[in-house]
Amino acid sequence: MGKRITIDPIPRIEGHLRIEVEVTGGKVTDAWSSGMLFRGLEIILQGRDPRDAPLITQRACGVCTYVHMASSVKCIDDAVKIKIPTNARIIRNLMMAAQHIHDHQVHFYHLHALDWVDIVSAVKADPKKTADLANAHSNAPGQGTKDFAAVRDKLKAFVDSGQLGPFANAYWGHPAYKLPPEANLMASKHYLDALKNQVKAAQLHAIFGGKNPHLQTAVPGGVTCGNYLNADRIAQFKYMLLEQIDFIKNVYIPDVLAVALFYKDWAAIGGTTNFLAWGEFPGEGEEPKNLFQPRGWIKNRELKHRMADPAKVTEEVSRSWYKDSQPVHPYNGVTEPMENAPLKTDGQLDEKGKYTWLKAPRYEGVPCEVGPLARTLVSYTAGQPETKKYVDYVLKTLGVGPEALFSTLGRTAGRAINCLVIAEQALTWVDDLVANLKKGDAKSYENWEFPAGEAQGVGLTDVPRGALGHWIKMKDGKISNYQMVVPSTWNLGPRDAKGQKGPVEESLIGTPIADPKQPLEVLRTVHSFDPCIACAVHVIDPESNEVHKVRAV
Amino acid sequence: MTKEADVFDGLLDKGVSRRDFMKFSTVMATTLGFLPTFAPQIAEAVTMKKRPPVIWIHLAECTGCSEAILRATYPFLADLVLDILSIDYHETIMVAAGQQAEDALHASMKANKGKYICVVEGAIPTKNNGIYGRIGGKTMLEVAKEVTGNALATICIGTCSSFGGVQAAAPNPTQAKGIGAALGIKPINISGCPPNPTNFVATIVHYLLLGKLPDLDENGRPLFAYGQSIHDNCPRRGHYESEEFVKVFGDEGTMKGWCLFEVGCKGPDTYNNCSILKFNNGTSWPIGAGAPCIGCSEPDFWDKMAPFFKQK
Numbered sequence: 001m002g003k004r005i006t007i008d009p010i011p012r013i014e015g016h017l018r019i020e021v022e023v024t025g026g027k028v029t030d031a032w033s034s035g036m037l038f039r040g041l042e043i044i045l046q047g048r049d050p051r052d053a054p055l056i057t058q059r060a061c062g063v064c065t066y067v068h069m070a071s072s073v074k075c076i077d078d079a080v081k082i083k084i085p086t087n088a089r090i091i092r093n094l095m096m097a098a099q100h101i102h103d104h105q106v107h108f109y110h111l112h113a114l115d116w117v118d119i120v121s122a123v124k125a126d127p128k129k130t131a132d133l134a135n136a137h138s139n140a141p142g143q144g145t146k147d148f149a150a151v152r153d154k155l156k157a158f159v160d161s162g163q164l165g166p167f168a169n170a171y172w173g174h175p176a177y178k179l180p181p182e183a184n185l186m187a188s189k190h191y192l193d194a195l196k197n198q199v200k201a202a203q204l205h206a207i208f209g210g211k212n213p214h215l216q217t218a219v220p221g222g223v224t225c226g227n228y229l230n231a232d233r234i235a236q237f238k239y240m241l242l243e244q245i246d247f248i249k250n251v252y253i254p255d256v257l258a259v260a261l262f263y264k265d266w267a268a269i270g271g272t273t274n275f276l277a278w279g280e281f282p283g284e285g286e287e288p289k290n291l292f293q294p295r296g297w298i299k300n301r302e303l304k305h306r307m308a309d310p311a312k313v314t315e316e317v318s319r320s321w322y323k324d325s326q327p328v329h330p331y332n333g334v335t336e337p338m339e340n341a342p343l344k345t346d347g348q349l350d351e352k353g354k355y356t357w358l359k360a361p362r363y364e365g366v367p368c369e370v371g372p373l374a375r376t377l378v379s380y381t382a383g384q385p386e387t388k389k390y391v392d393y394v395l396k397t398l399g400v401g402p403e404a405l406f407s408t409l410g411r412t413a414g415r416a417i418n419c420l421v422i423a424e425q426a427l428t429w430v431d432d433l434v435a436n437l438k439k440g441d442a443k444s445y446e447n448w449e450f451p452a453g454e455a456q457g458v459g460l461t462d463v464p465r466g467a468l469g470h471w472i473k474m475k476d477g478k479i480s481n482y483q484m485v486v487p488s489t490w491n492l493g494p495r496d497a498k499g500q501k502g503p504v505e506e507s508l509i510g511t512p513i514a515d516p517k518q519p520l521e522v523l524r525t526v527h528s529f530d531p532c533i534a535c536a537v538h539v540i541d542p543e544s545n546e547v548h549k550v551r552a553v
Numbered sequence: 554m555t556k557e558a559d560v561f562d563g564l565l566d567k568g569v570s571r572r573d574f575m576k577f578s579t580v581m582a583t584t585l586g587f588l589p590t591f592a593p594q595i596a597e598a599v600t601m602k603k604r605p606p607v608i609w610i611h612l613a614e615c616t617g618c619s620e621a622i623l624r625a626t627y628p629f630l631a632d633l634v635l636d637i638l639s640i641d642y643h644e645t646i647m648v649a650a651g652q653q654a655e656d657a658l659h660a661s662m663k664a665n666k667g668k669y670i671c672v673v674e675g676a677i678p679t680k681n682n683g684i685y686g687r688i689g690g691k692t693m694l695e696v697a698k699e700v701t702g703n704a705l706a707t708i709c710i711g712t713c714s715s716f717g718g719v720q721a722a723a724p725n726p727t728q729a730k731g732i733g734a735a736l737g738i739k740p741i742n743i744s745g746c747p748p749n750p751t752n753f754v755a756t757i758v759h760y761l762l763l764g765k766l767p768d769l770d771e772n773g774r775p776l777f778a779y780g781q782s783i784h785d786n787c788p789r790r791g792h793y794e795s796e797e798f799v800k801v802f803g804d805e806g807t808m809k810g811w812c813l814f815e816v817g818c819k820g821p822d823t824y825n826n827c828s829i830l831k832f833n834n835g836t837s838w839p840i841g842a843g844a845p846c847i848g849c850s851e852p853d854f855w856d857k858m859a860p861f862f863k864q865k
Contacts (some may be wrong), residue, residue, distance in 0.1 A: 007651035008689050011644045014616045016688055037693075038685045039613055039678070040726030041719065049860035055847060056855065059719040062617020062747060085803075106623070114648045154635065163604055163639040169657040170648035195623075195631050202624050203833045210842035211832035212624065213617040213747055214849075217842045219802060219862075224843035226807045341684045357685075445803030523650055534615045 002029050005516050006348060008036070010526060012111040014063040015533025017492065019504075019526055020349050023513050028522070031501070031508035032349050033492045034356040035533045038321075038337065045482040050076050050450075050474050051220060053482060057470065058214055060484070061535045063106075065213040066099045066205065067463035068484070068535075071470040074459025076220035079472050080451060085443040086284070087229060088222030090433045091208050093281050094237065095215065096463070097426035101244050102201035102212075103464035104372065104419035105252055107530045109194035112412065115524040116259050117179060117187040120172035123156040125185035134186045137254040140247075142193070151189040171520045178262045187259065190251050197247050204240045207233060219445070226444035229437060238430045245423045248416075256416040260398055260409055267400055269511055270408030270525035272503040274299050274366050275374035276308055276490065278469065280462035281425070292425055293462055296378040297363060301406050305381035308363070310460060310469060313485060315359045318497040322354075327362065327496070357537045360493040360502060361485055369503040370466025370490045371530065373414035377405065379421075386425065390417045408507070411528040450477035465530050466490060488536035491529045504529055604639040605761065606661055606669040610700050611644050612693040613686050613720050613729055614675025618711035619645045621747035625754055626834050633754070641669070655689050662703050670757070671704035673697065673714040677735040678727035685727040698736060706766060707732065707740035710753055712849060715742035715773070722855035733773065741766055742773040746849035749830050752778040770824070772852060783820035783846050786828045789813070799843070807843050817862040818845035825850040 002024030010017040016036035021028045041060055045053055054072035058065065070092060077084060084092075127149035134143040158164070171177075179187070202212040208225055209215030217225045260267075279288055279295035288295040288307075297308040316327035321341040341357065342350065349355040360367070368374070379387035394413050395402060404410055456473040466487030473481040493502040501509075504526060511521050611619070623630050634640055641661035642654070649657050661669065675693075678685035683692035701707045709715040709732050720729040732740050743753045756775055759767045767775040784790065792798070792812040799806035799816050812818070823846055831838040840846055848858035 005651075009644050009651065009654055011647045011650050011654055014645070016611075016686065036687045037613055037678075038727060039720040039729070043724065043726045044719070044722045044855075049862070051862045052859050055861055056719060056722070059615050059617070059746065062615040062620045065617060065620065110646060119648075158635050161604070163606075163641075165604075165634055165638075165640045166643055166647040168641065168647075168649065169653045169660070171653075192631050196629055199624055199626060199629065199834070203836045206833040206836040208842070210837050210839040210844050213620045216839040216844035216847070219844075222803065224802050224807070226803045227810055227843050339681055341687075343690065347690050442808070443803060444807070445801070447801050447803075518653070519651070 003516055004348060005519055005522075007519055007522060010523070010531070012114070012527060013531040013533065014061055015531070015536070017526075017531055017533045018349065019508075019522060020351070021508055021519070021522055023516050026513055028508045028511040028513060030351075031505045032351055032355055033358070033494060033502055033504045034349055035358040035492065035537050037533060038357045038537050039534070042482050042484060045479050048479050049477065050079070050472060050479050053472065053479060054218060054220070055216070057484065060486070061532050062213045063103070064463060064465060064532050064535055066095055066209065066215050066218075067461060067468060068470070069215060069218050070096055070463070071459040071461045071468050071484075073218045073220050074461065075457045075470040075472045076459070077457070078459060079455045079457030079474060080220065080448050082221050082446050082448040084222045085446055086436050086441060087433060087444050088446075089282060090429050090436070091223050091225070091444070092218055093429050094426060094433075095205060095209050095218065096280065096461070097422050097429070098201065098205035098209075100419060100422045100464050101248070101426075102198055102205060104415050105194055105201060105248070106198050107464075108252060108256065108412070108415065109191050111530065112527045113187060113191055114170075115520060115527055116177070116263060117191070118172050118177040118184050119155065119167060119188050119191070120159060121177070121179070121181045122185040122188040123152055123159060125152060125181035127152055127185070130182040130185045133182050133258075137258055138250040140250040148185055148189060151192065152185055155188060171518045174518055174520050175514045176520050179259070183258060183262065187255055190255055193251065194247075197244075200240060201244055204237065204244060207237045207240070221448050222445035224445070226442065229442055229444060234430060234434060238427070241423065241426055241430065245420070245427070248420050248423055253416050253420060256413055257394065257397055260413060263409060264398065264400070266409040266524070267398075267404035267407045270507045270528060271301075271406035271410065272367075272369040272507050273301060274363070274368040275377050276363050276368035276370050276467050277375045277378040278308065278310070278460040278462045278467040279378075280375075281422075287460075293375050293379055293422075294382040294384060296382055297368065298374070298377050298381065299366075303377070303381050303402060305378065310458065312364050313361060313469075314365070315361045315485065316496055317359050319354055319494040320356050320359050322359070356494045358489055358493045360496045361490050362496060367493075367496070367500055367503055367506070368490055370487045371411070371415075372418035372464070373405065373411040374466060375462055376414040376418050386421045387417065390420060408525045408528045415530070450474070452476070454480070463487065465532055465535070486535040488529075488532045492531050492533065492536055504531075604637060606639045606641050606665040607672060608641055608658065608661055608669050608700055608704070609643040609672040609674065610696060612673065612675030612697060612714065613678050613727070614711070614713050615719075616645060616674070617747040618674045619643070621750045622710075622753060624833055625750040628754065638757070641665075651689075662700065666703050668705050669703075670760075671701050671707045673701065673707060673709050673732050673740070674711055676713045676717050676720055676729040676731055678720065678729045679735060680726075680728035694735065697732060701732065701736060701738060701740070706760070707738060708753075708756065709733070709740045709742045709744075711748060712744045712746045712854070714740075715744040716852040718746070719855055721853075739773060741769060741775065744772070744774055744779070744850040745825060748850065749778075749827065749832060751830055752826070774824070774850070778826050779824045779850065781824065781826070783823045783825055783828055783840070786826070787820055787840060788828060789840060802843065813840060813843070813845040814864065816845050817860065817864060819848035819854075819858045819861075820846040822858070823848040823851055
């Protein structure tokens with residue numbers, strides 16, 4: 001029987017997550033993932049005006065801001081049977097792209113990087129050697145000896161002040177940190193640069209979104225910002241987007257590659273088995289054919305594209321703090337949250353029983369990882385050229401084969417690749433918008449009425465953390481049922497009744513642990529999923545015991 | 554050497570140009586309603602030797618308020634973290650996890666007892682003894698009591714901690730409450746969903762400069778930010794008065810920037826400075842982007858201001 005370690009809170013994620021692992025002979029031999037907060041958003045939606053749903057559901061998460069609004073307006077468009085104008089479709093795509101661009105960069109630098117980068121070691125670095133390293137990998141400006149010396153000195157002064165703030169009591173000097181001081185200093189400077197850069201990435205989002213976080217311009221029928229379809233707003237977007245592409249190409253991607261070269265053993269740690277993507281960025285025509293990022297799934301790590309069908313999704317609660325039921329399609333279930341969410345008397349998760357507020361979504365009965373790696377694998381196997389180009393480039397640079405993608409390193413690289421692919425494609429959508437306006441089409445909204453009686457619809461998106469779906473059922477202009485199946489539920493959900501672990505639980509098995517008291521290696525893999533637990537906790541009505549009866553469309 | 558020169562030498566050492574810093578101080582001064590001549594005093598206040606400790610806790614929340622602070626400019630978040638404050642606990646950015654995080658929290662609380670600023674993001678779920686929200690095995694109710702109880706002051710950032718927020722919207726399945734209501738204390742409330750980061754930073758600066766907290770309205774919100782309604786300062790007010798309204802999105806009114814009252818705008822009942830500051834360094838704001846104000850800084854707005862695309 002191995003040693004049980006509890007990590008709660010897990011920092012540098014969104015939301016409240018507890019991870020417990022069992023360590024035997026220096027490796028993880030078992031793992032449990034538990035979401036610790038339940039809020040009840042879908043209950044709150046019942047009986048409300050459907051047009052309010054995009055605003056309410058957006059508050060599922062402020063890190064994943066916009067994404068729920070995007071899925072919500074889509075499911076309402078579907079329910080009221082309205083096709084949005086071309087300009088609105090493009091603007092919604094540009095806003096979704098801006099969210100990916102912001103989110104992935106902040107994730108790598110501010111949520112993930114310090115699992116790989118020892119910021120205290122950076123103060124020992126030689127600034128000239130750091131500059132040589134940085135300039136060998138990228139063309140970014142501000143990478144001279146003086147620039148790195150200034151950051152080194154700033155960090156040294158900070159450390160010397162004795163008030164380490166968010167860097168206090170951490171794992172600096174842990175044997176699992178492998179970067180030399182120069183690489184640490186380079187990455188630390190980029191951490192600070194990226195902190196400034198994300199302000200601009202968020203501005204990019206707000207150009208058409210009204211504000212970030214929590215945008216307001218996507219509505220069922222189109223967008224509200226018809227007044228922004230003018231040359232200077234579009235030019236502002238284009239030039240800020242170019243700046244972002246530059247940062248991704250010259251700072252983000254080179255840093256991921258530099259880190260990967262020192263951590264190649266992580267290409268064999270942290271992988272899962274199946275991957276699902278609903279696809280994203282609709283063009284002209286019908287979904288799923290018109291999706292720039294294709295829909296599909298990968299089974300048993302076989303690099304072969306399979307089409308994905310939302311009708312094949314089930315969710316179950318056998319290991320979650322809800323009263324039991326059979327696995328059911330998300331909108332046909334009957335479940336009831338428990339009045340208590342017990343831990344064992346020793347304070348640990350009940351590993352033999354129920355242990356989380358997250359449900360267990362399954363596709364064709366198996367757990368699936370979702371997110372940028374899933375999108376990258378599905379796009380790669382579907383022959384999507386931009387993804388293929390960058391995946392092949394990364395594999396060649398690192399000198400590894402495609403099996404390396406099924407790992408923590410693969411997931412991290414997949415995020416960077418996906419970010420660049422989306423950012424570059426967004427530039428073409430700006431051109432599409434301009435071309436459409438030149439044709440004289442300034443339409444931004446298609447007016448619609450609530451259908452009489454009942455109506456239902458689904459909105460599938462693929463957002464930074466992965467495959468997301470919203471399902472709505474309405475009657476006489478009021479929400480009668482609302483359901484969300486969210487990426488982090490897929491990734492961080494628990495075991496099912498068959499005992500199949502959720503993706504993060506599976507990924508942790510075999511992780512080497514140098515010091516059980518400082519589980520840095522666990523954090524590396526958990527963070528690679530970019531968890532968002534506020535999004536992930538599924539929601540049931542404790543009063544009516546119903547989960548929302550929405551028929552699949 | 555004058556005192557002012559000392560301050561700026563220190564800043565130059567830290568890589569902040571005098572121009573940048575005076576710009577920050579002037580923005581802060583203006584936001585707080587001071588004359589710009591206060592700018593040098595603000596500059597001094599924020600470069601004190603020992604940085605004031607801040608303990609930031611996350612409860613039932615979406616992290617949008619933390620993200621909003623990431624958008625701060627002049628000062629940027631890096632300035633807040635490295636130069637101005639000592640953010641001793643913040644789960645979104647801190648590196649220590651699990652036991653190490655808990656130890657860091659308690660070390661700061663002990664060393665700075667009665668002297669740290671507690672920032673709360675998120676509401677407290679209170680139903681069934683608070684089991685719907687736990688951190689490190691303790692309920693959010695327990696954590697909030699402990700951390701606010703030993704603080705110099707508590708600032709609630711966002712509508713969730715101020716007034717309950719989205720999880721408290723009817724029927725409030727977990728009986729979520731704002732911090733003041735749940736704990737029976739009177740925090741400062743920087744409401745908004747999320748709030749404009751400038752208002753939060755300006756509140757901190759007000760405290761650093763004057764050693765006391767700014768004047769508050771009856772909802773505990775700083776008057777410098779929440780003292781006037783959106784409607785009073787709206788650039789589209791002339792259209793309201795001339796009865797030029799957007800009737801349907803995308804119509805002539807939309808293209809001409811007319812008033813959004815008839816598509817549900819709650820500006821007349823909402824107290825905030827969005828129309829003055831705008832968001833994301835002046836990039837835009839909801840009404841400017843043709844989207845009606847939803848009243849996100851007001852108590853119980855999810856119920857009182859809904860439906861959002863109609864007037865009641």
